[in-house]
Amino acid sequence: MLNADQVAQFSQDGFLIVRGLLDASRVEAIKQRAESIARGEESHVPPSRLQLEPVVASGEQSADEGANSLRKMSHVAFVDDVFRDHATTPAILDCVEALLGPDLKLYQDQLFMKPPRIGSRQAYHQDQPLGFHVEPADRMVTCWAALDAATIENGCLWMLPGTHKHGWIDKEKWQEVEEQAVADDLSTERPVELSPGDCSFHHGHILHSSRPNLTDKRRWGYATHYVSAHCRYVGDDDNDALLVRGRSIPGCV
Template identity: 35%
Template sequence: MVLKDTQKTNYERDGFLIYGSILSALELENLQQSIDALASGEHCNSDKIGIRLEAAVKKGELQEVQQRDKVWQILDPHLHEDLIFKHANNPKILDIVSELIGTEDIKLFHTQALMKPAFHGSVVSWHQDSAYWTSISPPALVSCWTALDDATEENGCVQMLSGSYKKGIWDHDRRDFLHAQGVDTSKATPVILEAGGCSFHHSLTVHGSSENRTPHRRRGLVTSYMRSDSQWLGDKKNKPDFPLVRGQEYANCV
């Protein structure tokens, strides 16, 4: 058992756990460099990755900003960078995920890098991950959010709504992205982390983050996991090949 009883109790109560340090200094540096190379176009696989740009870029702004700092999100970077896939398989992370998810049989669902650049990093609206991930049942995935820079309230750290996961899928308003309705932001908990630290959250936990107007970047690397006996509810022809990261697979499951 890796987690203390109080940590597991807090996760069951809140739907998230602020864990702390998970990376060595070398692991942190290597991941920072890999993410920056992918975002800047300098990585050998940069042309293969899916990225979303900051909203200001779409409005024709930030033309003087370097490419790296125009990127808002990198989608599934583990598919194109071995160091990130290795991070997703970090035994220290998987030990914790297995305790939170309730099984040793785990598949990797998804990875993403959230860049939150200095001076113009934009808001991530209040949402639940499972409001997006509707093809997976049950909606009980666990994500590890690893800080690649210090994450503070000033530079837009993630904020979690305690206990919100117990209410199922909330109503969401769809604009460019989903927006959870009825959020009392006064009850949100800021997830303040030092670079190399991490937090864990349930896929039904309502969370979001504010803009970054500081001179300090706030990169985060998210690895999301599901039980390997989860069901795929989408079109079977379009089911991705989810990698098994621990334990065993099950027939007719994800």
């Protein structure tokens, strides 16, 4: 569980780093499974869950191996036991429970793979308005688990502390912030450099981004997105959110 200072820091900044949360065997297990999914050896993971890096998709460049052509894998914990074991890791859920309360659902998961040299920039955005159909909208937290070292050079996350307090921010403002960041004129942004096994937790409304990978080493980070089970579901699609702790609430997500 997080202590009171950590919870206060999260509510002030909109994100929090917890070092050494995952043991090496957990990190290794998910990396191996992701490798084998990328090689096409796991038929239970539909190819539609894999997304190519834009330069590979456009044919502009090819990558030396399967995993290094991928930008991300999505919604894998819903079909794969190793990914699900990670998403339900008690140490992670203890932290999320301290931020969202005892009844928790996994809404989405994404392995961000940022391959060497071609791993592209992720522009400034808020997570929750991008497809997390819940109300109250602020009851969402992402755990971003470092599977490799995440550094400034290989494209770690960058956060704009305090922006979660504004709720939904106009997308024109996202664009403005993005342009400032690309011009290296955003003095308030903070890098989230992590070692393998470290996790950062971020609020669904914080503005954040990640830079291109300029190195020869990949940067894998596995994001699991949780919502309070007390949220109402306000989307049109099927709601397949997975209960990961506590109880489901009738009429809710």
